[in-house]
Amino acid sequence: MLGRRWEPADSRRTPIPLCAGNEENRIDIQPAIGLFGLVLVVATLTASPDIVAEETVRDQASCSSGSLLVASPDWRDQVIYFAMIDRFENGDPRNDDQGAGEFDPADGRRYSGGDLAGITRRLDYIHELGATAVWVTPPVANQWWDARHQFSGYHGYWAENFMQVDAHYGSLADYQQLSRCLHSKQMFLIQDIVVNHVGNFFRYDGPLNPDKPEYNFQINRDAKPHGAPTQKPFSLNDVRKEKDRKAAVYHWTPSIVDYSDPAQVLNGQLADLDDLNTENTIVRKALRKSYAYWIREVGVDAYRVDTAFYVPPDFFDDFLRANDRKAPGILDVASQTGHDNFLLFGEGFALDAPYRDESARRIDHYLRDDQGKPRLPGMLNFPLYGSTLDVFARGRPTAVMAHRIRNMMQVHANPYLMPSFVDNHDVDRFLSSGSEAGLKQALLLIMTLPGIPVIYYGTEQGFSEQRAAMFASGFGSKGVDHFDRGAPLYRYLQRVIQLRRAHPLLSRSAPTVLAANAASSGALSYRYGEGDDALIIVFNSSDRPSLLAGVATGLAEGTQLTSVFSIDANQANAVVGEGGRLSMPLPARSGTVWKVDGAIKPGARLSKRIVIDALPRDPVSASLEVNGLAKGADRLRLVVDGDLPSATDLVVDKQGRWQASIDTSDFVDPDVEHELVAWSQTSSRVSSAQAFRVDRTWKDQVDIEDPADDDHGPNGHTLYPIDPLWTAKRPLDLRGVRVSTSGGSLRIVLTLRNLVAAWNPPNGFDHLATTIYVQLPNRNDGARVMPLQNAELPEAMRWHLRLRANGWSNRLTSADGASVDNEGTPLSPSAELKVDRATNTLRFTFAASALGHPATLSGTRLYVTTWDYDGGYRHLNPQPSSFEFGGGDGRKDPLIMDSSSVITLP
Numbered sequence: 001m002l003g004r005r006w007e008p009a010d011s012r013r014t015p016i017p018l019c020a021g022n023e024e025n026r027i028d029i030q031p032a033i034g035l036f037g038l039v040l041v042v043a044t045l046t047a048s049p050d051i052v053a054e055e056t057v058r059d060q061a062s063c064s065s066g067s068l069l070v071a072s073p074d075w076r077d078q079v080i081y082f083a084m085i086d087r088f089e090n091g092d093p094r095n096d097d098q099g100a101g102e103f104d105p106a107d108g109r110r111y112s113g114g115d116l117a118g119i120t121r122r123l124d125y126i127h128e129l130g131a132t133a134v135w136v137t138p139p140v141a142n143q144w145w146d147a148r149h150q151f152s153g154y155h156g157y158w159a160e161n162f163m164q165v166d167a168h169y170g171s172l173a174d175y176q177q178l179s180r181c182l183h184s185k186q187m188f189l190i191q192d193i194v195v196n197h198v199g200n201f202f203r204y205d206g207p208l209n210p211d212k213p214e215y216n217f218q219i220n221r222d223a224k225p226h227g228a229p230t231q232k233p234f235s236l237n238d239v240r241k242e243k244d245r246k247a248a249v250y251h252w253t254p255s256i257v258d259y260s261d262p263a264q265v266l267n268g269q270l271a272d273l274d275d276l277n278t279e280n281t282i283v284r285k286a287l288r289k290s291y292a293y294w295i296r297e298v299g300v301d302a303y304r305v306d307t308a309f310y311v312p313p314d315f316f317d318d319f320l321r322a323n324d325r326k327a328p329g330i331l332d333v334a335s336q337t338g339h340d341n342f343l344l345f346g347e348g349f350a351l352d353a354p355y356r357d358e359s360a361r362r363i364d365h366y367l368r369d370d371q372g373k374p375r376l377p378g379m380l381n382f383p384l385y386g387s388t389l390d391v392f393a394r395g396r397p398t399a400v401m402a403h404r405i406r407n408m409m410q411v412h413a414n415p416y417l418m419p420s421f422v423d424n425h426d427v428d429r430f431l432s433s434g435s436e437a438g439l440k441q442a443l444l445l446i447m448t449l450p451g452i453p454v455i456y457y458g459t460e461q462g463f464s465e466q467r468a469a470m471f472a473s474g475f476g477s478k479g480v481d482h483f484d485r486g487a488p489l490y491r492y493l494q495r496v497i498q499l500r501r502a503h504p505l506l507s508r509s510a511p512t513v514l515a516a517n518a519a520s521s522g523a524l525s526y527r528y529g530e531g532d533d534a535l536i537i538v539f540n541s542s543d544r545p546s547l548l549a550g551v552a553t554g555l556a557e558g559t560q561l562t563s564v565f566s567i568d569a570n571q572a573n574a575v576v577g578e579g580g581r582l583s584m585p586l587p588a589r590s591g592t593v594w595k596v597d598g599a600i601k602p603g604a605r606l607s608k609r610i611v612i613d614a615l616p617r618d619p620v621s622a623s624l625e626v627n628g629l630a631k632g633a634d635r636l637r638l639v640v641d642g643d644l645p646s647a648t649d650l651v652v653d654k655q656g657r658w659q660a661s662i663d664t665s666d667f668v669d670p671d672v673e674h675e676l677v678a679w680s681q682t683s684s685r686v687s688s689a690q691a692f693r694v695d696r697t698w699k700d701q702v703d704i705e706d707p708a709d710d711d712h713g714p715n716g717h718t719l720y721p722i723d724p725l726w727t728a729k730r731p732l733d734l735r736g737v738r739v740s741t742s743g744g745s746l747r748i749v750l751t752l753r754n755l756v757a758a759w760n761p762p763n764g765f766d767h768l769a770t771t772i773y774v775q776l777p778n779r780n781d782g783a784r785v786m787p788l789q790n791a792e793l794p795e796a797m798r799w800h801l802r803l804r805a806n807g808w809s810n811r812l813t814s815a816d817g818a819s820v821d822n823e824g825t826p827l828s829p830s831a832e833l834k835v836d837r838a839t840n841t842l843r844f845t846f847a848a849s850a851l852g853h854p855a856t857l858s859g860t861r862l863y864v865t866t867w868d869y870d871g872g873y874r875h876l877n878p879q880p881s882s883f884e885f886g887g888g889d890g891r892k893d894p895l896i897m898d899s900s901s902v903i904t905l906p
Contacts, residue, residue, distance in 0.1 A: 063185070064177065065180070066179075066181060066183045067180065067183050067184075067299070068179055068183070068299035069338050069339075070183045070188075071338050071339070071340070072334075072339045072340055072343070073133075073188060073301075075302070075341065075452055076416045076508060077501075077504075078133045078188065079130055079131045079132050079133070079454075079455065079497050080132075080133045080190065080452060080455070081126045081133070081134050081135070081454075081455050082421075082425075082456045083134060084137045084457060084467060085114050085119065085136055085139060085156060085169055086112050086114040086115075086155065086156070086469075086474075087112055087114050087468065087469040088114045088119055088122070088471070089114055089115075089118030089122050089470060089471045089483075090114055090473060091116070091119070091121045091170075092117045092170060095169070095170055100144045100225050101145055101224070102144040102145040102153075105469070105473055108475050109152060109875075110154060110475075111144075111152055111154040112469050112474035112475045113168075113471075113473060113474060114469065114474060116136075116169045116177075116178050117170055117177070120174070120177055123187070125483050129490060129493055129494060130493065130494050131187070132187050133188040133189070133301070134189060134190065135190035135191075135192065135302075135454070136189070137155055137156040137157070137192050137425070138157055138159065138193060138306075139156065139166060139175060140156065140159050140161065140165065141159065141160050141161035141162075141165065142156055142159060143158040143198075143201070143224070145222075145224040146220070146222070148200070148203075149882055149883070155425065156192065157273075158200065158273065159198045160229045160234075161230045161234075162231060162290035162291070164230075172298070175298050179298050183299065188301040188302065189299065189301050190303065190304055190343075191298075191300045191302075192303075192306060193291055193303050193305055195276070195287050195307075195315070196275065196276060196278070196311050197269070197273035197275050198234055198273065198274050199229075199273060200220055200223065200272045200273055200274065201219065201220050201227065201229065201237055201274055202219050202250075203218050203220060203255075203269075204218070204254035205218050208252075208254050213239050213252035232286075233286055234249060234276075236249050237274060239252045247282065249277055249283055250274055250277055251267040251268070251269075251275045251276070251277050253269060255270075256270060256271075257725065259758055259760050260760065265309065266311065270307060270310055272882065278311045278315045279315075284318050284319065284322070285324065285326075287319065288322060288324070288329065289327045291330055292327070292328070295334055295339065295342075296333065301339060303342075303343075303344045304344075304346075304347065305345065305346040307349075308346030308348050308366055308379070309347075309349070309350070309362070313365055313366050313369070314369075314375075316346075316366065316376050317375060320344065344376050344377055344378065345376065345417065345419055346366050346380070347379075347380050348362065348380065349426060350383070350760065351382055351385070351808075352383045352386060352387075352404075354390060354403070355400070355403050357411060360383045360407060360408065360411045360412070363379045363381075363383070363412075364411050364412055366379055367379055367412065367414070368413060372413070377414075378414075378418050378452070381415070381420045381451055383404060384418075384449070385420070385427070386762055387400050387403075388422055388442045389422075389430070389433070391521070391541050392434060392439070392441045392442040392541055393433045393435075393438050393811075393826070393828070394434070394810055394828065394830045395541070395830060397517050397518055397519055397520055397521065397672075398523060398524035399518040401445075402513045402526075405449065405513055406513060408450075409510055415450045415451055416450045416451065416452075416507065416508070418450075418451045420449065420452065420453055420454065421446065421453075421454040422442040422456075422459065423459060425467060427466075428809060428871055429456075429458075429463055430442060430459070431462060431463065432464045432465075432811070433809050434828075435589075436462065437589035438589065440589075440591070441541060441589060441591050443459075443493060443496055444537075444539075444593075447497065447499060447506070448499075448500070450510070450511070453500070455493065458470060458482065459489065460489045460490040461482045461484060461489065462487065463482075465871070466871035466872070467871070470482045470483060492567075495565070499565045503564070505529050506528060506535070509529060511526040511527065511528055514536070514551050514552065514553060517642055518672070518673055519641040519672050519674045519675065520542070520641045520829070521542040521543075521828060522541060522546040522641060523539070523548045523549075524538070524540075525538045525551055531596070532598045533596070534553075534555065534595075534596045535564075535593060535594070535596075536553060536561060536582075536595075536596075537593050538591070539591045540586035540590045541589070542588060542642070542643070542828075544643060545586065545644040546586045546588075546642040547583070547586070547644050547677070547686075548583060548584050548585075548586050548642070549679065550583050550686040551581060552581055553576050554580065555576045555580055557576055557577065557579060557580055558602055559575070560573065560574075560596075560597050560600070561574040561575065561594035561597070562594060562595050562597045563592055563593070563594055564595045565591075565592065566591065567591040567592075568587070571590065571592040581686075583684050583685075583686045585681075609631060610628070610629070610630045610636065610678045610679075610680060610685055611630070611678075612627075612677075613627045613629075619670055619692075619693040619695035620693070620694055620695075621695055621697055623661045623663060624661070624662040624664055624692060625659070626659065626660050626661070627658070628657070628658055628687070629657060630658060630678065631656045633656075633682075635649065635650070635651060636652060637650075637678070637679045637680075637681060638660050638678055640674055640675070641674055646663075646849075662676070664694045665742075665743040665744050665848045666745070666848050667696070668694075668742065668745050668747075668832065669845070670694065670695035673692070674692055674694065675689045675690070676691075696742040696743070696745070698741070698747060699740060699742065700738060701740060701741055702739040702903055703739075704736060704900065704901070705735065706734045706735050706737065706898070706900055711730055711733035711897050712897070713888065713896060714791075714899075715887075715888070717887040717888070718876070718887045718888060718893075719885060719887040720897075721880050721881060721883050721886075722880050722881060722882055723882045723883060725758055725767055726767055729767070730753050731753065731754045731767045731768045732868070732898055733898055734750065734752060734753075734864065734898040734899070734900060735751045735753055737749070737751075737903060739862065739903065741857050743848060744851060744853050745848045745851070746774075746845070746846040746851060746857060747844070747845045749843045750841065751841050752768065752842070754840060755835065755837045755841075757837065761806075761808055763805070763807045763808065763809075763810065763833060764807070764837065765806075765807055765837070765842070766806065768868060769805065769806035769809075769866070769867055770804075770805055770806075770864060770866055771786075771802065771805075771865045771866075771867070772802070772805075772862065772863070772864050773801075774799060774800060774803075774846075775797055775800060775860065775861040775862075776800045776851065776852070777856060777858060778859065781800070782798030783824070784797070787818050787820065787821065787824065788821060788873050788895070789865070790820075790891075791895075793902075794863070794902055795902045797902050799815055799863075800814065801815075802815070802823065803844060804823070805833060805842070805844070806869045806870075809869070810830045810831065811823070811826065812829075812830035812850065813825055813826055813827060814827055827850065829850065830850075831844040831845055831850065832844070859905065860904070860905045861903065861904050861905075863900060865896045865899045865900075866896070866899070867896060870883075875890050876893060877890060885897070
């Protein structure tokens, strides 16, 4: 679903209108193309010489004889490249502007010019990356412009005709050409489809009267190019007409306002998009016919199903398996065309908080019913995505990922057909919150776990903007084509995709988690296979070196491990140690895959032990005193939570005894259990781990009330979006800031007028993004600019750390590299976030390490702002719309609704 935060008909994934190709167009390109047909193809492709190079013409002509219909692959072996048609490549500029005011590459709300011919043109680029399938956003005829929301259907998810190709994207022949060229390269075509809604052609301007649904009903007469869908029965959309009302093609309902209400989710309008009555047999038949069409006419090999959560699960029993001679189920149609392994995977946008699985189980309910009967073959693995972001972008404990891996293998019957991803069109780019080093780890993770890896276009080029164009004339491209096969991430993905292809164990077997860090970023390890067939994968998610301490590998002592992949292409081989355990220092942000080579390396048995005496059972509030024994060692390192740079060096006395004091100033969560080991670097021996907890004392430094009802922007004229949740709840009204310290750690508690969570955000609140600027004491550097917010800090303040958090993100950056349009350098881990909706408070806790272990926090300055964020701070326009602010010019006016004063700690 485009517009993951349930935005209006703007950022939503929308089906693209199709300009139906006629029968003549379809026949022009057939397997027996002949010389005359080849001339026609070349003439068409060379009509825009500035766009299509001669080399491209030859490539496309050479694949025109490829088959439309091919047998299904084993989907476990595939790697998917996901391209948003409008933003990928412009193959034919003649179809860019359809004259509805919908085209403007300088405006992210409008069409940019990408089309199907553009994707065909760049297939070699995708193929050389290593992808074997291309997923395209809906290519169907769309609502081009919604004047009410000031947004276009460039993304393709606002259908007006499910059986036509959108004129912006080309013709049916263009779509067939893409299919043939893919198949000629042994690649496959995946089409995004929508079954829940069409575009925004009607609305309710007041409450619904269930007995008289025509009350408060309004037709959206400003919809372009048509005021209603042109395809029957979806054209029957005016409830004021008795015929349309009786046909009941739609749920005559207003927009969803409470996403926790199942009735609204299944029957209400999602972001003002007209909700189809998918319980109606007429609607079901029309949808089956519509999507059978693309399989038969274009040879589509798989479907991705948008907004699956917004139709009843049993809808898919009918959609896939209906026994209807005139409109059979999709699997039957696929089988008739030779697709005996046709894949459909649904989108259920739901993330689980760490160590929870409610969303995973909800997703599984769309894969099979309570009796285990299959529904959809696959679902996008959103919970895995959420944990990937938590661990590799936000620095959360690697135990979060260990839990997710175990859980997905337990909850889902067939996780191997669940596509996995690190970013897509509905979520922020990984690089908008994480580092390139973290992105490389995330990509290695999805390539070494069950599931079908998906690469979102532009990830291989280091994109940080959600929907920027790849081609030079498109939105956000900065005038540059981004098809660089020498780009570092492109080259890296080639390597990691080849790793997956070379080791089928990664796509067919079940991983066994070997190690994870319960307290912080650091080591994560899992194994595939047994004995000589085993592969061992090891990460260090920390930005600092970490210790892999005594991990039980399940292999024999002395087993040699040969490195078959490492992120830096430099990892040495390893040998399993005493007792089948593996201990070694791991470089920062490393990732390695070892293969058992079957050889056993004999080694001397070490009978000497390292022991830590029992630690206190009760939480400590200051330093931790530690004692122990080490026979035959004169020096040790005490390592907490694997963090090697913070390890305590100690000397062992002649009796083998040692003692040390551990600084606990970085440990700010009393619920976290920390792990301590003693390590002899010279002998690689490690003690058994000992656990302890820390509950530090916090002292309030500042408690400031912020004036009520001052949420009108710096000029006093900024207006909330007109969506009722904003105007009624006013969640951007900051009411107070309380700041506490504990040693070098910092805690900031924000009180808001209201905290809402209408969109089921994983962080526990939405309709709000708060940005906190921190100036550390006794420093003269830092930045004054407030990135992306069109402002500078007041009172000559300079910031060193900046935290931006909303329902889906929690990003900490330093001022290094910060500018008007750059948020600075990502830092990991980010602040710990706790949400209490009962008291309308957000609590952010910064460990001393995140602040650079300051000697004092006295003199620290803070500044807090509120706005909202979705792939960027929300737009500010002269007039507000459903999901955009009003009262200013977003190109120059501050994107601030409310703010604190500048706060200085005593």
